[in-house]
Each structure stands twice: as structure tokens, then as C-alpha cells.
Amino acid sequence: MPEARARAPARRFCVAPMMDRTDRHERYLLRLVSRRAVLYTEMVTTGALIHGDRERLLAFDAAEHPVALQLGGSEPEAMARCARLGEAAGYDEININVGCPSDRVQSGRFGACLLAEPDRVAECVAAMGGTVSIPVTVKTRLGVDALDSLDHLARFVDVVARAGCATFIIHARKAWLKGLSPRQNREVPPLDYGRVRRLKALFPELEIIVNGGITSLEEAGLRGSGLDGVMVGRAAYEDPYMLSEVDAAVYGDHRVVPSRHELVRQFLPYVEARLAEGVYLGNIARHLVGLFRGIPGARAWRRHLAQHACRTGADASVLQEALARVPEPGSAMAAS
Secondary structure (H helix, E strand, C coil): CCCCCCCCCCCCEEECCCCCCCCHHHHHHHHHHCCCCEEEEEEEEHHHHHHCCHHHHHCCCHHHCCEEEEEECCCHHHHHHHHHHHHHHCCCEEEEEECCCCHHHHHCCCHHHHHHCHHHHHHHHHHHHCCCCCCEEEEEECCECCECCHHHHHHHHHHHHHCCCCEEEEECCCECCCCCCHHHHCCCCCCCHHHHHHHHHHCCCCEEEEECCCCCHHHHHHHCCCCCEEEECHHHHHCHHHHHHHHHHHHCCCCCCCCHHHHHHHHHHHHHHHHHCCCCHHHHHHHHCCCCCCCCCHHHHHHHHHHHCCCCCCCCHHHHHHHCCCCCCCCHHHHC
């Protein structure tokens, strides 16, 4: 058995794994805003990792720590192999996706459909935990289809916890595998934070983190009451600067957070480094669209990025030009 997992992240505030959202560019940007929030990758399937471009799929910057790799799969041997790859790459945690409701994951027998197979998830946890020294965690839904009760959820958690999982991130909605699209599954099934709290009461020794429908830091505090942490998804992507208060409010870390303008300036060296590797500017700039949300000049910022970041040969000057269109507090432009 591996040694005790000494590098467990402090998961009091996490940013959810989101497909086509939480890539390495987004995570680097968020890390400039908060140095304490735990960041999660997009889901990476075991098949893609074993047979695809591992270097690209696992790439991240050291500045992103603490950062977790989310895996999608259901075969214990493959999950253990990919967990080893993730640990070797330097990730702080391996998370198993037991919540995604898309057709793709159903056909591959992973994601939310695994809620109906707690023994299989337990086998994956045991295989992974037996080969890595970092935490293996599970992100799941309240239920799936007709399996929608506290009793079923508690049985699932009990079986998986006995295999070695001590941390469960609970999206406070059930999943409908038939009849709802992945987007509808994020919005239609009702939220039930009470069930998450009842689960915590049943398993006080486990780390229980709530996810789903949290739109602000204030709401995070409300929804996370009595639990071990919160995970925020789309709200953090649409308004990345919401993380500017996380370190102080959640972790008691009162360092000076850079302004939005300074954040862009700090982000530029990263952008230039990625462009030198052949990354397309549009793939980076898309994560910046919401940075000035609710701030004078936000529309001009978004418009300039939309018009110029997608052009062939676009470079970091596009971000500087867009930034010049947003009044900076204390500047002559802001005072005019």
C-alpha cells in the first residue's frame, strides 16, 4: 500500500471540472485570481489517456497547484493505470467522474450511469488507491433515473468509502439519462442541498463537498454550511474574478489580489509562451471574455476579443488593445 496521502488539497472551495471550459489556460487564469481554490481538469477518459496524446492531455503549469485530474472510466485496471500517469505528471488528486449524463459516457459505461454500480466504482477506487499515494476522490450526483433516494445514495457512498475513498463531491441534482440533454441535466432536475447535508450527517467522518447551482461567494457560504466545502462551476467560468474574495473569505489568506487590469498584464507572459508553442490565441482568449463582467468597458473588451482574437496570426497585442478599451480605476480615462 502507498504511504499516507500527505498532499491532500484543502477543498473548502473548488472550481468544478467542466468540459471545454477548465483547460490549462482557464486554470492558469483562475490561479492568478486565487492561489488557494482547488482546480479540476476537464474530464479525461481512460481511453484517450492510454491511446492518445498523453503529454497534451496531462499538460499543466506548476503554478496551477493545487490541481486535480478528473478521469472518466469504469475498468479498474485502466483507471489505476491512468491514476499512475496522473500522479507521475504531478497532479495533487485523482477524481472519478460519476456524474456526467451525456450519451457518450453512457455508451462507455462511465459517468452518471455508475451510480447504479457502486461495487464497480469501489473496485476502481481500490485499484487506484492501491497504486498511487495521492487522494482518489469521487464526484457524483444525488441519484440517477429511478435510483433517486437518500438510501441509495448512502449505500453508494458506504460501498465506495469502504474501498478507500474519503472525499465525495456531490452535485445536488439527480441525473436523467433518458429524455434530458446534458445541458438540461444541469438545470431541470431540482436541487436538493438538504439531501447532501443529511448524507454528511450519516457519514461525519467523510469529507462531503456540495456542488450545483451556486452562483456567488455568498451563496457558497450558505450552501456549504455544515459541509466540508463547496464546488462552483459555471459561475466561476462566466465571472472568473468572483474568485478574488475566496482566499480571504474562505482560507483567511489576506494577500493583495491583483486588479482585473493587473491580472491581464500578469497573464500576458503565459499567453506569449503558449503562442510560441503554436497555440491559437482564440483558444486562450475565450476564457477571458467574462473577466470584466459588470464593469464599465466590458462590452468593448468582449467585442475586441471577439473580432480580433480569432484572426490568423493574432498575438498577445490583441489582449493589450482590448485592455486599453476598459477604463482602469484611477486613470485619466476612468475619470473622464
